[in-house]
Amino acid sequence: MIHRLDETEVTELATGRPSVATVRKLTQAQRSKQRLLLEAVRRGCPAAEPAFTLLAEVEHTEPRLVAKLLDLPQLGLWAVEGLARLRRGETPDPGYLNAVAAVAAIRAHRPCDLPGDPLLLPGVGRWADGRWTPVPRLTLAGDGLELRLAVDALDPRFAVFGDRLTPGPAELETLRARLAEAWHLLVRLDRRAAAALAAGVRTLVPLREPGAGASSGWAWGTVALYVPPDPVRLAEALLHEFQHLVLGAVDDLAPLTSPADTSRRYVPWRADPRPVAGVLQGCYAFLAVTAFWRRIVRTGPPPGRRQEAETEYARWREATHATAEALAEGPGLTPAGEQFARGIARRIRPWLAEPLPPESVRQAETLRHAHHERWRLTQE
Amino acid sequence: MAAASLDPGEGLVDLTRMSLSELAELDDDVVARAVDRLVGRCDTGDRLWQADPTPPRDRPQEADFAPPGGR
Numbered sequence: 001m002i003h004r005l006d007e008t009e010v011t012e013l014a015t016g017r018p019s020v021a022t023v024r025k026l027t028q029a030q031r032s033k034q035r036l037l038l039e040a041v042r043r044g045c046p047a048a049e050p051a052f053t054l055l056a057e058v059e060h061t062e063p064r065l066v067a068k069l070l071d072l073p074q075l076g077l078w079a080v081e082g083l084a085r086l087r088r089g090e091t092p093d094p095g096y097l098n099a100v101a102a103v104a105a106i107r108a109h110r111p112c113d114l115p116g117d118p119l120l121l122p123g124v125g126r127w128a129d130g131r132w133t134p135v136p137r138l139t140l141a142g143d144g145l146e147l148r149l150a151v152d153a154l155d156p157r158f159a160v161f162g163d164r165l166t167p168g169p170a171e172l173e174t175l176r177a178r179l180a181e182a183w184h185l186l187v188r189l190d191r192r193a194a195a196a197l198a199a200g201v202r203t204l205v206p207l208r209e210p211g212a213g214a215s216s217g218w219a220w221g222t223v224a225l226y227v228p229p230d231p232v233r234l235a236e237a238l239l240h241e242f243q244h245l246v247l248g249a250v251d252d253l254a255p256l257t258s259p260a261d262t263s264r265r266y267v268p269w270r271a272d273p274r275p276v277a278g279v280l281q282g283c284y285a286f287l288a289v290t291a292f293w294r295r296i297v298r299t300g301p302p303p304g305r306r307q308e309a310e311t312e313y314a315r316w317r318e319a320t321h322a323t324a325e326a327l328a329e330g331p332g333l334t335p336a337g338e339q340f341a342r343g344i345a346r347r348i349r350p351w352l353a354e355p356l357p358p359e360s361v362r363q364a365e366t367l368r369h370a371h372h373e374r375w376r377l378t379q380e
Numbered sequence: 381m382a383a384a385s386l387d388p389g390e391g392l393v394d395l396t397r398m399s400l401s402e403l404a405e406l407d408d409d410v411v412a413r414a415v416d417r418l419v420g421r422c423d424t425g426d427r428l429w430q431a432d433p434t435p436p437r438d439r440p441q442e443a444d445f446a447p448p449g450g451r
Contacts, residue, residue, distance in 0.1 A: 002391035032395040033418060039403045040415045056400040063399070070400075083419055160428060217427030244429040252418060253392055270432040281429055 003029035003253055013250055014343025016243065016287045017192065023199040026249040030220035031071055033252055037079035038070065044086040048094040051101040054112065058104040065107055069100050072123050073203055073219035074157040080218040096122070096157070126154045136172055138204075140180050142187035147198045151175065151206060158205045161214040161224030165206040175206060175227050182234035189235070189295045193288070197242045215241045217248035232302065236292050243285040247340070256280060256337030263332065266375050268319035268368060273379075276332030280341060283324045287344045290316040294351060310360035315367055321348040392418075 005013070009022045018026075042052050059066040069075070075097075082092030098115045100122050105112035118128035125134035135154060140147040151172065153164040167175055187194045205224035207214070214224040223241035228234050250256065257277040264273035267282050274282065293313035301309040321344075327333065328341035393414065395403065 001394040003394055004391065028394070028396055029392055032392055035395045035398070035403060036392075036411065036414055036418070039400075039406065040411055042404070043408065043411065052400060052404075056404075059399055059401075066400070067396075080419065083415065162430070211431060213431040215429050217429075241429075248427060248429075272432070278429075285429075 003032060005250075005253060010339065011343070013246065014340045015347040016284065016291065016344065017347075018196050018246060019192070020195050020199045023196045023246070026246065026253075027200060027220065029253055030076075030249055031067075034076045034079065034220070035070060037076065037083060041079050041082040041086070041092055045082060045092045045094060047091065048082075048097050051094060051097040054101040054110075055104055058101075058108045058110065062104070062108045066104055069104055069123070072100070073222040074122055074152075074155045075100060076218045076220065077157040077160060077216065120154065120156070122155055122157075123150065123152070133166075136167070138176050138179065140176075140183040142180075142184040142194070143191075145187050145191065145194055145198060147179075147183050147194075147201070149179070149202060149204045151204050153206055157219075158222070158224065160216065161205050161207060162212050163208045164224075165208040165226075167206060178227050178229060178231065178234055179204075181231040182238065185231050186235045186238065189292070189299060193239060193291070196246075197238060200245060201238070201242055213237050213241055215244040215248075217244075217251070220245060220249060232296065232305070236289055239288040239292055240285045243288045244281055247281055247284045250336075250340070251277075254336040255334050256340060258332055258334060261332035266372070267323060268371055271375060271378070276327070279323065279327055280333070280337060283320055283327060283341065283344050286316050286320040287324075287347065290320050290348060290351070294354075297356070307357075307360055307363070310356050311363045311367070314356050314361045314364035317348050317351050318364065319368055321345055321352060324348070 003025070005022070005025065009018070009025065012018045012022055042048055055066055055069070078092075078096045085092045095115060099120055102112050102114055103121045103124055104110075106121070118126060120126045123135060125132060127133075133154060136151045138147075138149045138151060140149070151167065152158060153166040158164060165171065183194070186197070201221055201223055203219075203222040204227075205222060207224050207226045210226050210228065212224070212226045215222065223238060223245070225234075225237050225241065228237075247256070257275075257280060261276050264275060265279055267274050267279055269282055269286060270278075290313065293309055293316060296309045297306075297313050324341045324344040328338050328345060333341060
Protein backbone atom coordinates (compact mmCIF):
# COMPACT_ATOMS: atom_id res chain seq x y z
CA MET A 1 0.00 0.00 0.00
CA ILE A 2 1.15 3.52 -0.85
CA HIS A 3 0.58 6.59 1.30
CA ARG A 4 -1.75 8.79 -0.71
CA LEU A 5 -3.68 11.99 -0.23
CA ASP A 6 -7.03 12.33 -1.96
CA GLU A 7 -8.18 15.48 -3.70
CA THR A 8 -10.13 16.80 -0.71
CA GLU A 9 -7.13 16.33 1.55
CA VAL A 10 -4.84 18.06 -0.93
CA THR A 11 -7.23 21.01 -1.18
CA GLU A 12 -7.45 21.25 2.62
CA LEU A 13 -3.70 21.14 2.92
CA ALA A 14 -2.99 23.60 0.11
CA THR A 15 -5.21 26.18 1.79
CA GLY A 16 -3.75 25.46 5.22
CA ARG A 17 -6.86 23.85 6.70
CA PRO A 18 -6.05 20.16 7.21
CA SER A 19 -8.48 18.10 9.25
CA VAL A 20 -7.36 15.92 12.13
CA ALA A 21 -7.80 12.88 9.88
CA THR A 22 -5.49 14.39 7.26
CA VAL A 23 -2.84 15.18 9.87
CA ARG A 24 -3.09 11.58 11.06
CA LYS A 25 -2.50 10.42 7.51
CA LEU A 26 0.61 12.56 7.32
CA THR A 27 1.71 11.09 10.64
CA GLN A 28 1.38 7.58 9.25
CA ALA A 29 3.44 8.52 6.22
CA GLN A 30 6.11 10.00 8.48
CA ARG A 31 6.20 6.76 10.46
CA SER A 32 6.89 4.86 7.24
CA LYS A 33 9.58 7.36 6.29
CA GLN A 34 11.34 6.97 9.60
CA ARG A 35 11.30 3.17 9.42
CA LEU A 36 12.77 3.36 5.96
CA LEU A 37 15.56 5.71 7.02
CA LEU A 38 16.38 3.52 10.01
CA GLU A 39 16.49 0.40 7.87
CA ALA A 40 18.82 2.16 5.42
CA VAL A 41 21.17 3.07 8.28
CA ARG A 42 21.09 -0.51 9.56
CA ARG A 43 22.24 -1.80 6.18
CA GLY A 44 25.23 0.54 6.14
CA CYS A 45 26.21 0.26 9.78
CA PRO A 46 27.09 -3.22 11.13
CA ALA A 47 27.90 -1.64 14.50
CA ALA A 48 24.22 -0.84 14.92
CA GLU A 49 23.17 -4.45 14.39
CA PRO A 50 23.08 -5.46 18.10
CA ALA A 51 20.68 -2.59 18.87
CA PHE A 52 18.43 -3.50 15.92
CA THR A 53 18.49 -7.14 16.99
CA LEU A 54 17.46 -6.25 20.54
CA LEU A 55 14.67 -3.99 19.26
CA ALA A 56 13.46 -6.75 16.93
CA GLU A 57 13.44 -9.26 19.81
CA VAL A 58 11.42 -6.94 22.03
CA GLU A 59 9.10 -6.22 19.11
CA HIS A 60 8.06 -9.89 19.04
CA THR A 61 6.35 -9.56 22.40
CA GLU A 62 5.86 -5.78 22.69
CA PRO A 63 5.17 -4.41 19.20
CA ARG A 64 3.45 -1.25 20.40
CA LEU A 65 6.30 -0.39 22.72
CA VAL A 66 8.86 -0.67 19.92
CA ALA A 67 6.60 1.17 17.47
CA LYS A 68 6.48 4.13 19.85
CA LEU A 69 10.25 4.15 20.15
CA LEU A 70 10.77 3.91 16.40
CA ASP A 71 8.51 6.95 16.04
CA LEU A 72 10.59 9.15 18.34
CA PRO A 73 11.30 12.32 16.35
CA GLN A 74 14.86 12.48 17.67
CA LEU A 75 15.47 9.06 16.13
CA GLY A 76 14.62 10.57 12.74
CA LEU A 77 17.33 13.16 13.30
CA TRP A 78 19.76 10.38 14.23
CA ALA A 79 18.84 8.34 11.15
CA VAL A 80 19.27 11.17 8.70
CA GLU A 81 22.57 12.15 10.28
CA GLY A 82 23.60 8.49 9.96
CA LEU A 83 22.70 8.50 6.29
CA ALA A 84 24.68 11.70 5.78
CA ARG A 85 27.68 10.03 7.42
CA LEU A 86 27.33 6.99 5.21
CA ARG A 87 27.27 9.24 2.16
CA ARG A 88 30.52 10.80 3.31
CA GLY A 89 32.06 7.36 3.76
CA GLU A 90 31.90 7.61 7.55
CA THR A 91 30.30 5.31 10.09
CA PRO A 92 27.11 6.33 11.95
CA ASP A 93 27.44 6.41 15.72
CA PRO A 94 25.43 3.43 17.04
CA GLY A 95 25.50 4.73 20.62
CA TYR A 96 22.25 6.61 20.30
CA LEU A 97 20.42 3.60 18.90
CA ASN A 98 21.87 1.49 21.71
CA ALA A 99 20.20 3.88 24.13
CA VAL A 100 16.85 3.53 22.33
CA ALA A 101 17.20 -0.25 22.45
CA ALA A 102 17.99 0.02 26.16
CA VAL A 103 14.69 1.83 26.72
CA ALA A 104 12.91 -1.01 24.92
CA ALA A 105 14.68 -3.62 27.03
CA ILE A 106 14.05 -1.84 30.32
CA ARG A 107 10.37 -1.36 29.56
CA ALA A 108 10.02 -4.98 28.46
CA HIS A 109 11.82 -6.14 31.64
CA ARG A 110 14.66 -7.68 29.70
CA PRO A 111 18.32 -7.64 30.67
CA CYS A 112 20.54 -5.26 28.72
CA ASP A 113 23.84 -3.42 28.97
CA LEU A 114 23.26 0.21 29.77
CA PRO A 115 25.25 2.49 27.49
CA GLY A 116 27.14 4.39 30.22
CA ASP A 117 27.13 7.28 32.64
CA PRO A 118 25.96 9.91 31.96
CA LEU A 119 23.13 7.93 30.50
CA LEU A 120 20.52 9.36 28.18
CA LEU A 121 17.39 7.30 27.63
CA PRO A 122 15.77 8.98 24.61
CA GLY A 123 12.32 10.32 25.32
CA VAL A 124 12.52 9.18 28.95
CA GLY A 125 15.23 11.09 30.78
CA ARG A 126 18.88 11.34 31.72
CA TRP A 127 20.99 9.94 34.51
CA ALA A 128 23.98 12.13 35.32
CA ASP A 129 25.98 13.00 38.42
CA GLY A 130 23.95 10.58 40.51
CA ARG A 131 20.71 12.29 39.58
CA TRP A 132 17.79 11.24 37.38
CA THR A 133 16.12 13.95 35.30
CA PRO A 134 12.95 12.82 33.52
CA VAL A 135 11.57 14.27 30.31
CA PRO A 136 8.51 16.12 31.61
CA ARG A 137 5.13 15.58 30.00
CA LEU A 138 2.40 18.20 29.90
CA THR A 139 -1.27 17.82 29.13
CA LEU A 140 -2.88 21.13 28.26
CA ALA A 141 -6.65 21.22 28.30
CA GLY A 142 -8.63 23.82 26.42
CA ASP A 143 -12.39 23.55 26.12
CA GLY A 144 -12.33 19.78 25.75
CA LEU A 145 -9.34 19.67 23.41
CA GLU A 146 -6.04 18.41 24.79
CA LEU A 147 -2.50 19.10 23.66
CA ARG A 148 -0.07 16.51 25.00
CA LEU A 149 3.58 17.42 24.92
CA ALA A 150 6.88 15.95 25.98
CA VAL A 151 9.11 18.88 26.94
CA ASP A 152 12.49 17.60 25.87
CA ALA A 153 15.56 19.74 26.28
CA LEU A 154 17.74 16.81 27.33
CA ASP A 155 18.25 15.00 24.07
CA PRO A 156 21.45 16.09 22.30
CA ARG A 157 19.79 15.40 18.92
CA PHE A 158 17.66 18.48 19.55
CA ALA A 159 20.73 20.71 19.74
CA VAL A 160 20.19 21.21 16.02
CA PHE A 161 17.37 23.61 16.89
CA GLY A 162 19.49 26.02 18.93
CA ASP A 163 20.37 26.78 22.51
CA ARG A 164 17.96 24.74 24.62
CA LEU A 165 16.47 25.73 27.94
CA THR A 166 16.54 22.80 30.35
CA PRO A 167 13.76 23.77 32.72
CA GLY A 168 14.04 23.26 36.43
CA PRO A 169 10.83 22.76 38.44
CA ALA A 170 10.02 26.47 38.65
CA GLU A 171 10.74 27.10 34.98
CA LEU A 172 8.71 24.08 34.01
CA GLU A 173 5.76 25.48 35.89
CA THR A 174 6.25 28.79 34.08
CA LEU A 175 6.35 26.98 30.74
CA ARG A 176 3.26 25.00 31.62
CA ALA A 177 1.31 28.10 32.62
CA ARG A 178 2.30 29.99 29.47
CA LEU A 179 1.53 27.07 27.19
CA ALA A 180 -1.81 26.48 28.91
CA GLU A 181 -2.84 30.08 28.35
CA ALA A 182 -1.73 30.03 24.71
CA TRP A 183 -3.46 26.71 24.10
CA HIS A 184 -6.69 28.00 25.59
CA LEU A 185 -6.51 31.04 23.32
CA LEU A 186 -5.83 28.90 20.25
CA VAL A 187 -8.72 26.54 20.91
CA ARG A 188 -11.06 29.47 21.46
CA LEU A 189 -9.87 31.29 18.33
CA ASP A 190 -9.69 28.44 15.84
CA ARG A 191 -10.68 25.01 17.06
CA ARG A 192 -10.00 23.31 13.74
CA ALA A 193 -6.45 24.63 13.57
CA ALA A 194 -5.89 23.74 17.23
CA ALA A 195 -7.20 20.21 16.73
CA ALA A 196 -4.93 19.68 13.73
CA LEU A 197 -1.96 20.93 15.74
CA ALA A 198 -2.80 18.66 18.67
CA ALA A 199 -2.96 15.71 16.27
CA GLY A 200 0.52 16.42 14.92
CA VAL A 201 2.66 17.99 17.63
CA ARG A 202 3.90 15.90 20.54
CA THR A 203 7.32 17.25 21.49
CA LEU A 204 8.33 20.74 22.49
CA VAL A 205 11.99 21.67 22.67
CA PRO A 206 12.18 24.86 24.73
CA LEU A 207 14.74 27.33 23.41
CA ARG A 208 16.53 29.99 25.39
CA GLU A 209 16.76 32.85 22.92
CA PRO A 210 13.75 35.18 22.75
CA GLY A 211 12.08 34.94 19.35
CA ALA A 212 13.76 31.66 18.46
CA GLY A 213 11.70 29.02 16.70
CA ALA A 214 12.61 25.98 14.63
CA SER A 215 11.41 22.69 13.22
CA SER A 216 12.86 20.00 11.01
CA GLY A 217 11.57 17.90 8.17
CA TRP A 218 13.33 14.96 9.81
CA ALA A 219 11.64 15.27 13.21
CA TRP A 220 7.90 15.01 12.70
CA GLY A 221 5.84 16.27 15.61
CA THR A 222 8.56 18.41 17.17
CA VAL A 223 8.48 22.17 17.53
CA ALA A 224 11.36 24.07 19.08
CA LEU A 225 10.44 27.43 20.54
CA TYR A 226 11.30 30.17 22.88
CA VAL A 227 8.21 30.15 25.11
CA PRO A 228 7.33 33.82 25.61
CA PRO A 229 5.13 35.17 28.39
CA ASP A 230 2.67 36.58 25.86
CA PRO A 231 0.07 33.91 25.01
CA VAL A 232 -0.79 35.61 21.73
CA ARG A 233 2.79 35.43 20.47
CA LEU A 234 3.19 31.91 21.79
CA ALA A 235 0.05 30.69 20.01
CA GLU A 236 1.26 32.38 16.82
CA ALA A 237 4.66 30.67 17.11
CA LEU A 238 3.11 27.23 17.67
CA LEU A 239 0.98 27.60 14.54
CA HIS A 240 3.95 28.89 12.55
CA GLU A 241 6.18 25.93 13.39
CA PHE A 242 3.41 23.39 12.88
CA GLN A 243 2.90 24.68 9.34
CA HIS A 244 6.53 23.88 8.54
CA LEU A 245 6.03 20.32 9.77
CA VAL A 246 2.88 19.85 7.70
CA LEU A 247 4.41 21.17 4.49
CA GLY A 248 7.51 19.06 5.03
CA ALA A 249 5.35 15.96 5.39
CA VAL A 250 3.50 16.81 2.17
CA ASP A 251 6.83 17.33 0.42
CA ASP A 252 7.79 13.77 1.39
CA LEU A 253 4.74 12.47 -0.45
CA ALA A 254 5.02 14.78 -3.43
CA PRO A 255 8.07 16.98 -3.98
CA LEU A 256 6.92 20.58 -4.05
CA THR A 257 10.03 22.26 -5.42
CA SER A 258 12.52 21.46 -8.12
CA PRO A 259 16.06 20.78 -6.89
CA ALA A 260 17.29 22.20 -10.22
CA ASP A 261 16.23 25.68 -9.13
CA THR A 262 19.11 27.15 -7.16
CA SER A 263 17.92 30.75 -7.21
CA ARG A 264 17.62 32.88 -4.06
CA ARG A 265 14.78 35.35 -3.62
CA TYR A 266 13.62 38.14 -1.40
CA VAL A 267 10.98 37.26 1.18
CA PRO A 268 9.21 39.82 3.34
CA TRP A 269 9.89 37.95 6.58
CA ARG A 270 13.61 37.36 6.53
CA ALA A 271 16.72 39.43 5.96
CA ASP A 272 18.46 36.81 3.81
CA PRO A 273 17.57 35.68 0.27
CA ARG A 274 15.83 32.31 0.34
CA PRO A 275 15.77 29.25 -1.91
CA VAL A 276 12.45 28.36 -3.49
CA ALA A 277 11.70 25.70 -0.84
CA GLY A 278 12.26 28.31 1.86
CA VAL A 279 9.96 30.78 0.09
CA LEU A 280 7.16 28.22 -0.11
CA GLN A 281 7.70 27.15 3.50
CA GLY A 282 7.59 30.79 4.58
CA CYS A 283 4.39 31.43 2.63
CA TYR A 284 2.77 28.41 4.25
CA ALA A 285 3.84 29.45 7.75
CA PHE A 286 2.67 33.02 7.22
CA LEU A 287 -0.64 31.81 5.83
CA ALA A 288 -1.32 30.46 9.32
CA VAL A 289 0.06 33.61 10.91
CA THR A 290 -2.23 35.76 8.73
CA ALA A 291 -5.26 33.63 9.53
CA PHE A 292 -4.40 33.83 13.21
CA TRP A 293 -4.23 37.64 13.30
CA ARG A 294 -7.38 37.86 11.23
CA ARG A 295 -9.23 35.87 13.86
CA ILE A 296 -7.76 37.98 16.63
CA VAL A 297 -8.98 41.13 14.87
CA ARG A 298 -12.42 39.70 14.21
CA THR A 299 -13.00 38.22 17.65
CA GLY A 300 -11.70 41.21 19.56
CA PRO A 301 -8.02 41.64 20.42
CA PRO A 302 -6.85 41.63 24.04
CA PRO A 303 -7.05 45.03 25.76
CA GLY A 304 -4.58 47.52 24.36
CA ARG A 305 -3.61 45.38 21.39
CA ARG A 306 -6.08 46.33 18.70
CA GLN A 307 -3.68 48.30 16.55
CA GLU A 308 -0.94 45.69 16.88
CA ALA A 309 -3.36 42.97 15.74
CA GLU A 310 -4.69 45.03 12.84
CA THR A 311 -1.19 45.94 11.73
CA GLU A 312 -0.01 42.34 11.86
CA TYR A 313 -3.03 41.21 9.89
CA ALA A 314 -2.66 43.97 7.29
CA ARG A 315 1.06 43.32 6.92
CA TRP A 316 0.96 39.57 6.53
CA ARG A 317 -2.10 39.28 4.33
CA GLU A 318 -0.47 41.58 1.73
CA ALA A 319 3.02 40.16 2.07
CA THR A 320 2.03 36.50 2.04
CA HIS A 321 -0.46 36.88 -0.78
CA ALA A 322 1.98 38.77 -3.00
CA THR A 323 4.82 36.33 -2.31
CA ALA A 324 2.66 33.26 -2.94
CA GLU A 325 1.28 34.72 -6.18
CA ALA A 326 4.74 35.54 -7.49
CA LEU A 327 5.96 32.10 -6.48
CA ALA A 328 3.10 30.38 -8.31
CA GLU A 329 3.83 32.36 -11.47
CA GLY A 330 7.58 31.81 -11.46
CA PRO A 331 9.94 28.86 -11.86
CA GLY A 332 11.10 26.41 -9.23
CA LEU A 333 7.87 24.69 -8.20
CA THR A 334 6.60 21.30 -9.22
CA PRO A 335 2.91 21.08 -10.22
CA ALA A 336 2.14 20.04 -6.63
CA GLY A 337 4.13 23.00 -5.30
CA GLU A 338 2.29 25.31 -7.65
CA GLN A 339 -0.98 23.96 -6.32
CA PHE A 340 0.12 24.89 -2.81
CA ALA A 341 1.31 28.38 -3.77
CA ARG A 342 -2.01 28.99 -5.52
CA GLY A 343 -3.94 27.54 -2.58
CA ILE A 344 -2.22 29.93 -0.19
CA ALA A 345 -2.95 32.94 -2.40
CA ARG A 346 -6.53 31.81 -3.01
CA ARG A 347 -7.31 31.56 0.70
CA ILE A 348 -5.90 34.99 1.49
CA ARG A 349 -7.26 36.86 -1.57
CA PRO A 350 -10.75 37.61 -0.17
CA TRP A 351 -9.16 38.90 3.03
CA LEU A 352 -7.37 41.66 1.13
CA ALA A 353 -10.70 43.48 0.72
CA GLU A 354 -11.62 43.31 4.41
CA PRO A 355 -11.69 46.84 5.80
CA LEU A 356 -9.11 47.83 8.41
CA PRO A 357 -8.48 51.25 9.95
CA PRO A 358 -6.26 53.36 7.62
CA GLU A 359 -3.74 53.96 10.38
CA SER A 360 -3.08 50.23 10.81
CA VAL A 361 -2.85 49.70 7.05
CA ARG A 362 -0.39 52.60 6.78
CA GLN A 363 1.70 51.20 9.60
CA ALA A 364 1.76 47.78 7.90
CA GLU A 365 2.85 49.36 4.61
CA THR A 366 5.60 51.27 6.38
CA LEU A 367 6.91 48.07 7.96
CA ARG A 368 6.74 46.14 4.68
CA HIS A 369 8.47 48.92 2.79
CA ALA A 370 11.19 49.31 5.43
CA HIS A 371 11.87 45.57 5.38
CA HIS A 372 12.24 45.55 1.62
CA GLU A 373 14.38 48.65 1.68
CA ARG A 374 16.75 47.11 4.25
CA TRP A 375 17.04 44.02 2.08
CA ARG A 376 17.64 46.09 -1.07
CA LEU A 377 20.46 48.01 0.59
CA THR A 378 22.19 44.81 1.69
CA GLN A 379 22.07 43.53 -1.91
CA GLU A 380 23.90 46.54 -3.36
CA MET B 381 -5.11 19.32 -10.61
CA ALA B 382 -5.88 15.73 -9.81
CA ALA B 383 -4.60 14.23 -6.59
CA ALA B 384 -2.69 11.74 -8.70
CA SER B 385 -0.08 14.41 -9.21
CA LEU B 386 0.79 13.97 -5.54
CA ASP B 387 1.78 10.40 -6.13
CA PRO B 388 4.69 10.54 -8.54
CA GLY B 389 6.59 7.40 -9.34
CA GLU B 390 6.31 4.66 -6.82
CA GLY B 391 5.28 6.88 -3.90
CA LEU B 392 6.01 6.20 -0.25
CA VAL B 393 5.13 2.63 0.66
CA ASP B 394 3.28 2.07 3.93
CA LEU B 395 5.78 0.35 6.20
CA THR B 396 3.95 0.98 9.45
CA ARG B 397 2.69 -2.58 9.72
CA MET B 398 6.02 -4.20 8.95
CA SER B 399 8.16 -5.52 11.76
CA LEU B 400 11.87 -4.77 11.91
CA SER B 401 12.56 -8.32 10.76
CA GLU B 402 10.30 -7.83 7.74
CA LEU B 403 11.96 -4.51 6.93
CA ALA B 404 15.31 -6.28 6.96
CA GLU B 405 14.05 -8.62 4.23
CA LEU B 406 13.30 -5.85 1.72
CA ASP B 407 15.48 -5.80 -1.38
CA ASP B 408 18.47 -3.51 -1.20
CA ASP B 409 17.40 -1.84 -4.44
CA VAL B 410 13.94 -1.10 -3.11
CA VAL B 411 15.31 0.51 0.05
CA ALA B 412 18.00 2.45 -1.82
CA ARG B 413 15.53 3.85 -4.36
CA ALA B 414 13.00 4.83 -1.72
CA VAL B 415 15.62 6.51 0.45
CA ASP B 416 17.03 8.33 -2.54
CA ARG B 417 13.58 9.72 -3.33
CA LEU B 418 13.27 11.06 0.21
CA VAL B 419 16.78 12.15 0.99
CA GLY B 420 18.65 12.26 -2.28
CA ARG B 421 17.08 15.42 -3.58
CA CYS B 422 18.05 17.53 -0.61
CA ASP B 423 20.96 18.11 1.65
CA THR B 424 19.92 16.70 5.02
CA GLY B 425 20.46 20.14 6.56
CA ASP B 426 18.10 21.75 4.06
CA ARG B 427 15.00 20.83 5.98
CA LEU B 428 15.75 22.71 9.16
CA TRP B 429 13.42 25.70 9.39
CA GLN B 430 14.65 28.33 11.78
CA ALA B 431 13.35 31.79 12.54
CA ASP B 432 15.47 34.55 11.13
CA PRO B 433 17.83 35.88 13.78
CA THR B 434 16.52 39.31 12.81
CA PRO B 435 12.91 38.35 12.25
CA PRO B 436 9.70 40.25 11.72
CA ARG B 437 8.90 39.00 15.18
CA ASP B 438 11.33 41.77 15.98
CA ARG B 439 9.50 43.36 18.82
CA PRO B 440 11.87 43.69 21.73
CA GLN B 441 11.49 40.76 24.08
CA GLU B 442 13.19 40.46 27.38
CA ALA B 443 14.98 37.25 28.21
CA ASP B 444 12.98 36.11 31.19
CA PHE B 445 14.72 32.81 31.76
CA ALA B 446 18.12 32.74 33.35
CA PRO B 447 21.06 32.71 30.91
CA PRO B 448 23.24 29.58 30.72
CA GLY B 449 25.04 29.08 33.99
CA GLY B 450 23.16 31.95 35.50
CA ARG B 451 20.98 29.97 37.82
